[in-house]
Amino acid sequence: MSKIKFVEANGDVSFRELDSSVLQDFQLQKKLLYTMKLARAFEEKANELYATGFIHGTLHLGIGQEAAAIGSTAAMALEDKILITHRGHLEAIGKGMSIASMFSELLGKESGASKGYGGSMHMIDPTKGILHANGIVGANAPLSCGIALALKKQKKVAIATCYLGDGAMNEGAYSESLNLASLWKLPVVFATVNNKYGMSTPIHKSHANTDLAQRGIAFNLPTIDIDGNCVLTVCSAMKLAREFALKNQPVILILNTYRISGHSRSDKNRYREDSEILDWKKRCPIKRLENSLLEQKQINQVDIEKIDLKIKNEINSAVQAAQLSELAKEIQW
Amino acid sequence: MSKIKFVEANGDVSFRELDSSVLQDFQLQKKLLYTMKLARAFEEKANELYATGFIHGTLHLGIGQEAAAIGSTAAMALEDKILITHRGHLEAIGKGMSIASMFSELLGKESGASKGYGGSMHMIDPTKGILHANGIVGANAPLSCGIALALKKQKKVAIATCYLGDGAMNEGAYSESLNLASLWKLPVVFATVNNKYGMSTPIHKSHANTDLAQRGIAFNLPTIDIDGNCVLTVCSAMKLAREFALKNQPVILILNTYRISGHSRSDKNRYREDSEILDWKKRCPIKRLENSLLEQKQINQVDIEKIDLKIKNEINSAVQAAQLSELAKEIQW
Amino acid sequence: MVRKLSIRLALREAMRQEMENDETVFIMGEDVGVYQGVNQVTGNLVYEFGSERVMDTPISETAFLGAAVGAAMQGLKPIVELQVADFISVCLDPLLNQAAKIRFMSGNQINVPMVLRAAFGAGLGAAAQHSQSLEAFFCHIPGIKVVMPATAYDAKGLLISSIRDTEPIVFLEPRALYSDESKVPIMPYTIPLGKADVKRKGKDISIITYGSMLPVCLELSFILEKNYQIDCEVVDLRSLQPLDTDAILNSVAKTKRVIIVHEAVQFAGFGAEIAAHISQTDLIYELKSPIRRVGAKFTPIPFAKHLEESTLPQLKNLLTEILAMFELT
């Protein structure tokens, strides 16, 4: 278990222990395991449907990044709002979107999350607080500020979380938003999924300074910088970030992880070594939690098989439901 | 004389002495005095012409900011390129633009710097390295990167200097450009004229972090942060910045000064106290150099009167030439 | 009660009344507070409603326009002021790819009720980067409405309608006309978006216009009546999206001659849509003259006063055009 690196707005660094309520709550941990596995299975199935010609369009998978997404969304309340990216399936599942509606969306069905109008990149469900799924890199940041501003004006006990990637940090919209959020003291968390690449470009070829917490300091914001492959660390860190945000102190949360899948379906992996991918496959966040629960004797192999089977069934019936449902309807605008 | 505060890309701070060649070169200092006075007189005359209805459009004066503009441009070579802002008269004069062509421009004449097509906000003279005068706040930053990139590719011994204001730092274009310049090691200086206001908004209401050097650190750039009302400090600091840039190390130069004039002609000064303006009037950069030269007996009152008379004549004949010249012609595009 | 107000004050009154009626309405923009707005439209509203509802922003248009989109998604009704429409160049994304698309992309689940107010147009010597008329851009974006008042009466009613609308709205204010006065009722009132207004009835020719060119077109119609006995009908579109095509077609059906006048450059301008709209109906068989369009010359706006004038559509050119349509030259 790694610690939580906390960089204050003035640059002071401290390391915090994980949240004991997370560490001790094995129910929660089993739920995290289940959700991560479900998310992985969802993406694998989606990939298969794409490969066999059932899905139109593009597909950005987050295989390997499950802990970052599931751990952080697990620390939120239903009332909290999130804005996700082109690679947003995992966060959507974590925040409670039904996988049936997601498969339906991929298949262009009426019962899809966005009624067939969004597709893989734009799955939206306001009832779960998933307000936007943005295909424009960096564009979530200003919108999140506005959602947070509204929550604050409405005196809601809720925060906005802006998901974005390491690459998105170089969009002007991101810097402008850090400044605005900090200046106006908005209840927002900038959850940065640092998977080390923006499409093919590694972070050291796109960021003049790879010490990402320095961005926060520039705008007087604290940064929480953690191992994004440890779901318990992520969940603890997001709880901490949320507490700050609820007190109107915006926070940057850096979730360091790795994208094992290609950028999108057309990626030929020309820009990275197979050994690097292999290395990260070994650090699979799902296996990691599973092993920890096994070691602590909270589950056994039989439990795991049960879980896997349950997920398989859940996926299959979701796909079936999606396939059986009506094609998306024309809406009169 | 204040020292030069140098903040390294890693945050280390040191203070450097002024350039002895600047301190000892009284010819240079007299020239700086003359140019600052000329610039002030230019703007006062422009203001008068505007008030009496001779000038169409708007006018952004930089009265009080002469040291920042004249000191920095004085440290450049003719081959160096600058991009100036909506408040760019002073830098244009410093870099060598003829005031006759500037008055002509204000009056919409054929002999104007931009042939009557630009006006106060857009005076351009490529023969002096004044490549752009931009009315879009922050937009100089990306262009400067490109000019610097070209200079580097062309193996020129020259740099690009991007002038911009404190307010412009909050545009996304600025942050994106800092990153690009730093990443690509471009010969560019970001000369930030910090006059403490963006139109009516004081810096503490627009910048979440008013320690501006932190922006540099975020992008792995050194920042030189100085008293922008001391022309000798400015000139020394710009020389230093230029040396770095020539070695392909981009630098941020913060020129702390104050705009005594209103933002533009329509400004009613509702956002600041008269006492603040008065206070800064006392810190006039021109008087400051004049007094220093007087104290050091490099000039006397008679010299000053001569200078003032010469400037008066120069202004009058420039205005006259402008008035006599032809109206701007239609160019076939 | 009705009294004379300038466009500037009519806009302010609309905002004041809507802010009083609906606490979710608020204003964001650069220098909208104590500076009272770069065009003095927000005026003293900051003193009436406080800086939480009249919010000065940093110079970060993408951030604050985007924040308005987010706030609208979460149930508020922001009014954003962009000092000059040309600055859309630095904040197009929140409009083009977010506000305009969110209701649609979400399958009709999320609305974005917001107003983007922006001054536009030339004539003030503000040169190439502060003088553009970009309405055709906005009209080509499905998912937003585009409103362009030309009188104080219309400004108030249209702004109130815009604030109450559930869609994102681009509200373009003719900068050169801010001080133009007309009679404006004191009570709040609405003008439906998508309804043109015949500002002058006539039978010989339809002048279709909107925004900054309305006063010129009205003046032109007086001259044509007085000196040439040509009776012009002047149709002020008031909103371009939705567009009142009935009003256009009805007028042209009556007069059989049409000239379209706007300040924007003619090429690929909004006038083309109007002309195309007419030419796709059987009215083309009845026209007594080809359809004319007049817009600015196809160059950026130059600074020098005389050049700026000769770049913009001018009364004398319009007159020549129209006389030619009647074979009077």
Added chain:
Amino acid sequence: MVRKLSIRLALREAMRQEMENDETVFIMGEDVGVYQGVNQVTGNLVYEFGSERVMDTPISETAFLGAAVGAAMQGLKPIVELQVADFISVCLDPLLNQAAKIRFMSGNQINVPMVLRAAFGAGLGAAAQHSQSLEAFFCHIPGIKVVMPATAYDAKGLLISSIRDTEPIVFLEPRALYSDESKVPIMPYTIPLGKADVKRKGKDISIITYGSMLPVCLELSFILEKNYQIDCEVVDLRSLQPLDTDAILNSVAKTKRVIIVHEAVQFAGFGAEIAAHISQTDLIYELKSPIRRVGAKFTPIPFAKHLEESTLPQLKNLLTEILAMFELT
């Protein structure tokens, strides 16, 4: 020598040859290097010319498009790749207020010779934010040229001309046609900007089109000939600014019937300019049918395949439109 090439490879060849000829030409963009471009257009150029001339950028479109403008001002000839034209939303300023205006604002002292290449269009299930056809935006900006090839032959010749031009150029590539092949000479050649090409001669009706709709229009013309003995002339504009108005008017003068087809939404689209252009001439007295325009429905592009298809102009709708013009329905 002439052989078949795809549009993708024709574009790459144009860039390769110009980079060999002129060392001031270079490429900038996201993933143009080892990734070989998101649409595989730059391909192996990075290996041929090195990463100094095929520069991968951070995801900072304003910075790198602006840098291209600056580099062009200082004498280089940048080619910028924008992965999808929709992303102009985050970098409009360097184009609208800088590149397009600098020559003019400087009183003709500074040129900005650069090419902004961008893929555009729908049909690939990329949904609302990655499918737009925004050419009408660009055409309304004085100071830039807008080029839109639809075949590999045109793509190569037009791109070489664009790179050699002294003005900023927006070069829009129909994303759905990248793999379409046609005969392309091996040697460098230019095609003048502003010259339309009659892709099929005919006498009964003029189909004016450009970009992604060309193949559909050609297919349509075969069907019309075969099944209805209607002889269509298909005019491919190839560049929209400058626009070859002679080609349009000559064709319509001959056929007396015209339909304008583009993928962009019809309202305020570029088709309006073409229609307006025709309707401002005496040709309106000769037309045998009102001018028709066909574009996408006025909504953002939906994701689902069947919805996307029914949003875009479809062959069967075009057929119905044209048959109606001949009173055959």
